[in-house]
Amino acid sequence: MNREYATNFSTMLDRRDFILASMGTAAWLMMSGFPRSDQAASPLALPPLPYAENALEPVITARTIGFHYGKHHKGYVDNLNKLVAGTEYAEMPLREIIIGSAGQPENSAIFNNAAQIWNHTFYWNSMKPKGGGEPPTALKQRMEASFSSVDACKQELAAAATTQFGSGWAWLVLDGDTLKVVKTGNADLPLTNGMKPLLTIDVWEHAYYLDYQNRRADYVNTVLDNLINWDFAAKNLG
Known part of the structure; x- marks a missing residue:
């Protein structure tokens, strides 16, 4: 990592993420609950689902998961491997591809596909069968400090997800010492704005x-109410 790249990289990440990134993307992904297959450099593999395709029924059906994961998510992996072949990104881990291509119009296709792989992997882990309910104590306390209550946090997440115009994502993030709800369009994600994602809802x-x-x-x-994985968010809180 050259000095100019490291300087730019560190401005986009908090100190903890920067330290983990310097150790390699694998460390951060492992701590965030990502499957190991999402850590490798090109050719990237489609990360496995953390549960069976029918595990989220009846809220999300196996038919939807089959198309969403098996067609859309897989399509981003296949496209990215084609796009990065023979480029400087070919041997980079996924997260470094995202950071390195962000804000570069000439690499927008690489960024969009890389970010969508990351976003979708994060989304699958943001849900679990029989989710919802009460967040772990540490997360609940942070939610109450930032939003006044767990319900208020959920209401902000719902508002962000339903008011995102067109395709995009609603996120619970850690911004400095404060929890916030943000929304992004298309493939954009909080990582490139220096915020730490805790969980996400896909509204494509x-x-x-x-x-x-x-x-x-x-x-x-x-x-x-039924699937959100507060344990995953708490783990990402650190």
Whole structure:
């Protein structure tokens, strides 16, 4: 990592993430609950789901997971491997590809596909069968300090997810010492703005349309009540 790259990289990450990044993307991904297959450099492999395709039913059906994971997520992996072949990104871990291509119009296709691989892997881990319920104590206390209550945090997440115009994502993030809810369009993600993602909700139409048609709010609220993985968010909180 040259000095100029390291300087730019460190401005986008907090101190803990920068230390972990200097150890290699694998360390951060392991601490964030990512499967090991998401850590390798090119050719990147499709990370396995953390549960069976039918494990989130009836909230999200196996049919939706089959298309979403098996077609869309896999498509981003296949596209990225083609795009980075023979380039400086070919041997970079996924997270470094994202950071290195962010804000570069000439590499927008690389960024979009790399970020979508990362976002989707994070999204699968942001849910679990029989999720929802009460967050772990440390996370709950931070949510109450930042939002006044767990319900208020959920309401902000729901509002961000339902008001995101077009395709995108709603995120619970750690920004400095404060928890915040942010939304991003298309493939954008909080990593490139120096925020630490804790969990996310996918609001691209392919995430919910087979099950909910145009009822995005029903999808979002049902995920928050029944699938959201507060343990994953607490683990990412550190």
